[in-house]
Amino acid sequence: MLITNTPDLTAVVETLTMAFGPDPILDWAFPRTTAHRDQWMAEFFRITTEMLLEHGGQVGVAPEYSAIAVWSPPGEPAMTGEQEAQYYQRLTEACGDCGDCGDRAVALMRALDEQHPPNLPPHFHVMFTATRPEPAAVGRAVLLVRALLKMEALRGYGLYAEASTPQNRDLWLEMGMRRVGDEIVLPDGGPSLYPIWREPDPSAA
Template sequence: MTSSGKSHDSFISVSRNPDIEAATATLSSAFSTDPVTCWAIPPDTQERGRILDTFFAMTTQRLLTQGGIVAHTPGYQGVITWLPATCSLPSEDESAAFLDLLQDSVGPCGPRVRILMEELDRRHPQDLPPHFYVVCAAITPAMQKSGLVKRAEAGIRERLRAEGTGGYTEASSPSSMLLWQYMGMKRIGDEIRLPDGGPSLYPLYMDASDI
């Protein structure tokens, strides 16, 4: 089932049945140099491109299975994935089975990928009001100075306003944290520091009353 809607600036098409290959290509390209991605899937990894694609394809498909949404520009140069407040939560057994499969599918990067996924789940705040969880927001590198970032921001805010809920995300670098703060999100809680000298993620939240 596919539903579509567009923001005032025509950024977003919203889909529960997106082109996974196109979405994956954008996510892999946009996050290839991201500090958290480089920790989980290091730049010198053999067949890194394939592993990145596998990671983003599997996690995006899982998000859709839970009732999540992929929003994108017409050509998929921009992609946003999120879980709405009404999404279904997997059981512990289902989560463990998915992580087993994901770990096996990304080869030598499996242990760190699993740690990342488990930390994001463990550190997700349990005391927030019902909210959208923005899992990924990506613009292809060639388009990052084209104005799509501002259009993506407007699209996210409009969606949150329409649903009447707040939004939560984790920024994967200080620079992306600043972009989310510019949008109106506020830092909450402690940073999520990855082990073995890894980078940090920064939890942020925007209350529905602030949108």
């Protein structure tokens, strides 16, 4: 796994857009009946990944960007209220011609922030994991996540993520994570996300 804070952003966005096309969370934010849906989804992923990278985030990359993970280190993104408002405004404007998509993208990110379980020890937050729809990509994704879980920088820190489907949740659980907190239920009858957690390694504290 290559870890970088200067990835090929176009390739990252392409992988995220392809991977999350059938995802129920993105179906809620960007319904499949939406014209030019991939364009709006790509804007959402571009703006959010840029925001994370601007605040210390990193991207783990498998060969040819066939699988990626995007995460923030402990304490990040530590945005001021003004920076947070600017981020939400960028989302709204970028997806503003897509009906309610901009508002729903903001509602999604607000829900993740507001329902982040309190009182967790310092931790890495994995925002996205994704694979391209290629036969070899799934295996690469498993290897990438396993490499992420063994990453030297994790020593002494926890790891937190929100799985977007029960299947993804179960994959994380099989790799040593556990459920934490309540399901994050999106508004207007939207789907759920499943917070998952791995405790810091006490031997590395």
